[in-house]
Amino acid sequence: MSDTFKAILVSRDAEKKQSVEIVDLTEADLMDGDVTVAVEATTVNYKDGLAITGKAPVVRRWPLVPGIDFAGTVISSSHADWRKGDKVILNGWGVGETHYGAYAGRARVKGDWLVPLPDGMSPHDAMAVGTAGYTAMLAVMALERHGIAPDRGPVVVTGAAGGVGSVAISILSTLGYHVVASTGRNAESPYLIDLGAAR
Ligand SMILES: NC(=O)c1ccc[n+]([C@@H]2O[C@H](COP(=O)([O-])OP(=O)(O)OC[C@H]3O[C@@H](n4cnc5c(N)ncnc54)[C@H](OP(=O)(O)O)[C@@H]3O)[C@@H](O)[C@H]2O)c1
Incomplete structure (x- = not known):
C-alpha cells in the first residue's frame, strides 16, 4: 500500500x-x-x-x-x-x-x-444508507423507546421524499407500521408508495 x-x-x-x-x-x-x-x-x-x-x-x-x-x-x-x-x-x-x-x-x-459493517452489506451499501438513513433509524428507535408500536395507529412521516424521511418510510413499513407520507411534492407519490407508504 x-x-x-x-x-x-x-x-x-x-x-x-x-x-x-x-x-x-x-x-x-x-x-x-x-x-x-x-x-x-x-x-x-x-x-x-x-x-x-x-x-x-x-x-x-x-x-x-x-x-x-x-x-x-x-x-x-x-x-x-x-x-x-x-x-x-x-x-x-x-x-x-x-x-x-x-x-x-x-x-x-x-x-x-x-x-x-453488517454481514452481507458492502461499504457502498452502508453509505447509500448514509448518515441520513442512520438518523432515520435513530428516530425509529426513539419512537420504540417511547412505546409507539404498529398497533397504536398510523405514523405520519413529514418531509417524506427527503433523505431522512424516505428511509424512515422504508424502515417503518418493514416493521409493520401503517405509514402516511406527507410531502410537498405530489409527483413523488409513486416513489413513496413503492418505499412502503400506505398513502
Ligand atoms: N441527513 C442527515 O444526515 C441528518 C442528520 C441529522 C438530522 N437531520 C435533520 O433531519 C431533517 C431532514 O433532513 P434530510 O437530510 O432528510 O433533508 P432533505 O433531504 O432536504 O429533506 C427535507 C424534506 O423536508 C421537506 N421540506 C423542505 N422544506 C419544507 C417546508 N418549507 N415545509 C415543509 N416541508 C419541507 C421536503 O419534503 P418533501 O420533498 O417530501 O416535500 C424535503 O425533501 C432536517 O431537519 C435535518 O437537519 C438530517
Whole structure:
C-alpha cells in the first residue's frame, strides 16, 4: 500500500478566507486515534456541502479533512474491539467537523466511534444508507423507546421524499407500521408508495 493518499483539505488564511484543495497526505498527517481505516465509501451529506463551501460554520478547526461518515477496512488498531481487516462504519462523532474526516484515502479515529459493517452489506451499501438513513433509524428507535408500536395507529412521516424521511418510510413499513407520507411534492407519490407508504 502506498504511503501517500489523496485528501480534500479545507484551510483558512490569516484573513479567515477559506480555501479547498486536493492534497497528498501520509498517515503522519492524520490526527490522533487508535484505529486507522482505509476509507472505501462515504457520502456527500448536507453538512459536508456546508463545510466545503464555508456557508455555515461546520468546520471548527483548520486545516480539516471534511466528510462526516465513511465505511472501510481497518488497516491497524490498538483498540481492543478492532483488528486489521475488520469492516467498519463511522457516522458523526465530530468527524469532518473537529476531527479529520472521510474525504481521504485513510482516516484515523477512535475505535469507540466505529460500528461493525453488517454481514452481507458492502461499504457502498452502508453509505447509500448514509448518515441520513442512520438518523432515520435513530428516530425509529426513539419512537420504540417511547412505546409507539404498529398497533397504536398510523405514523405520519413529514418531509417524506427527503433523505431522512424516505428511509424512515422504508424502515417503518418493514416493521409493520401503517405509514402516511406527507410531502410537498405530489409527483413523488409513486416513489413513496413503492418505499412502503400506505398513502
Ligand atoms: N441527513 C442527515 O444526515 C441528518 C442528520 C441529522 C438530522 N437531520 C435533520 O433531519 C431533517 C431532514 O433532513 P434530510 O437530510 O432528510 O433533508 P432533505 O433531504 O432536504 O429533506 C427535507 C424534506 O423536508 C421537506 N421540506 C423542505 N422544506 C419544507 C417546508 N418549507 N415545509 C415543509 N416541508 C419541507 C421536503 O419534503 P418533501 O420533498 O417530501 O416535500 C424535503 O425533501 C432536517 O431537519 C435535518 O437537519 C438530517
